[in-house]
């Protein structure tokens with residue numbers, strides 16, 4: 001039976017979810033707090049581009065959008081590391097041809113909304129800010145931001161795709177018993193900056209890499225955009241010896257960048273304006289459970305599992321939520337209680353695993369990518385992968401293997417790490433590669 005389904009939030013995940021539900025024949029109303037981004041400028045303060053990987057593509061394939069998005073995406077085949085001494089090194093992400101893709105956040109959201117609006121059973125209501133959801137009666141309250149009018153929507157089901165600070169989740173938290181919730185902020189915040197194209201419109205750095213300036217307690221990264229520019233993001237502690245609070249005037253900002261990122265600052269003519277204009281934004285991990293209420297309400301995407309951005313998986317994970325929910329609909333049909341229950345049971349461990357992977361990867365990116373022992377472990381892992389084509393590193397499992405769950409990848413990665421650590425501790429390990437000691441460790445690792 002066709003349901004009338006309301007989705008709060010037409011961001012990346014809400015828009016994709018609407019397409020999946022509409023393809024199953026349901027009538028979908030999407031309610032979005034912001035104005036239509038296709039008619040106004042894209043919201044400030046959010047990362048302008050994102051890394052899309054195979055899990056995200058899997059979600060887009062189901063919606064029939066993968067080819068369109070590939071056309072507006074730039075492949076990044078590896079990490080380009082900018083060391084403190086001015087030297088650079090390059091670490092491929094995977095096997096030849098494997099890449100993660102830099103896509104514009106607004107670009108992908110607009111394509112999703114275009115497709116959603118082209119379907120006759122989806123309607124998007126902009127400027128509708130959700131203030132409350134009556135879970136039992138599936139009625140949602142909104143304020144029309146353009147007129148101030150109060151609006152009440154009655155549906156058969158409500159999905160909260162309303163991001164890290166989800167009002168739908170807030171309704172679940174305040175109106176149900178035993179709702180578990182935690183939010184944890186990093187001591188680091190982020191700020192976006194720009195490396196513009198060269199005068200002739202070309203890229204000023206290798207466009208097919210994700211650039212990282214690891215500086216132990218902080219880092220700068222840069223992802224390419226189609227117009228020849230790079231969006232840079234500075235991740236830095238809010239307080240302390242080296243922190244945002246110390247960068248309070250043009251002099252201190254310039255000195256900081258010249259000391260730590262001299263090659264980047266030379267390419268950033270609008271650094272001071274960007275630094276002073278762009279917001280300093282916080283980084284939060286949200287864990288909660290349950291994600292559903294009876295057969296009526298469910299959380300999806302960041303509303304269910306907001307994570308820090310260091311594995312580039314938040315959107316990818318949210319898109320995978322849509323795929324798994326759709327699989328549950330295929331399995332349980334109109335039994336929505338079972339659909340929602342199976343969805344949350346399948347996804348919760350993966351939400352937790354990707355949250356931890358993201359936190360761990362922050363340390364890896366900012367600290368270890370410049371550390372010789374870490375680089376040795378990566379070399380050992382790369383040789384094992386080259387000699388054993390069926391071996392998949394944890395990174396490859398997360399990024400290039402959408403049929404392996406985040407949870408399995410996380411657990412395998414923990415075990416791989418223990419063996420790689422032992423191998424890296426063997427002096428001249430590459431000279432001893434074919435000895436029984438080294439081969440025994442490699443065989444144990446391959447059995448994980």
Ligand SMILES: Cc1cc2nc3c(=O)[nH]c(=O)nc-3n(C[C@H](O)[C@H](O)[C@H](O)COP(=O)(O)OP(=O)(O)OC[C@H]3O[C@@H](n4cnc5c(N)ncnc54)[C@H](O)[C@@H]3O)c2cc1C
Nearest residue numbers: 009011012013033051130162163301302312313314315316
């Ligand atoms: C700096 C940074 C870099 C990132 N990089 C990556 C990356 O490289 N790869 C990756 O996969 N992920 C990345 N992410 C994560 C990614 O941005 C999120 O996981 C993704 O946006 C989640 O999508 P969503 O639709 O669940 O939430 P959102 O994108 O937050 O969308 C929620 C929507 O709900 C709307 N909304 C909120 N409140 C209301 C309300 N009261 N009423 C109505 N509507 C409402 C919002 O306006 C918004 O449109 C990054 C995140 C950050 C912060």
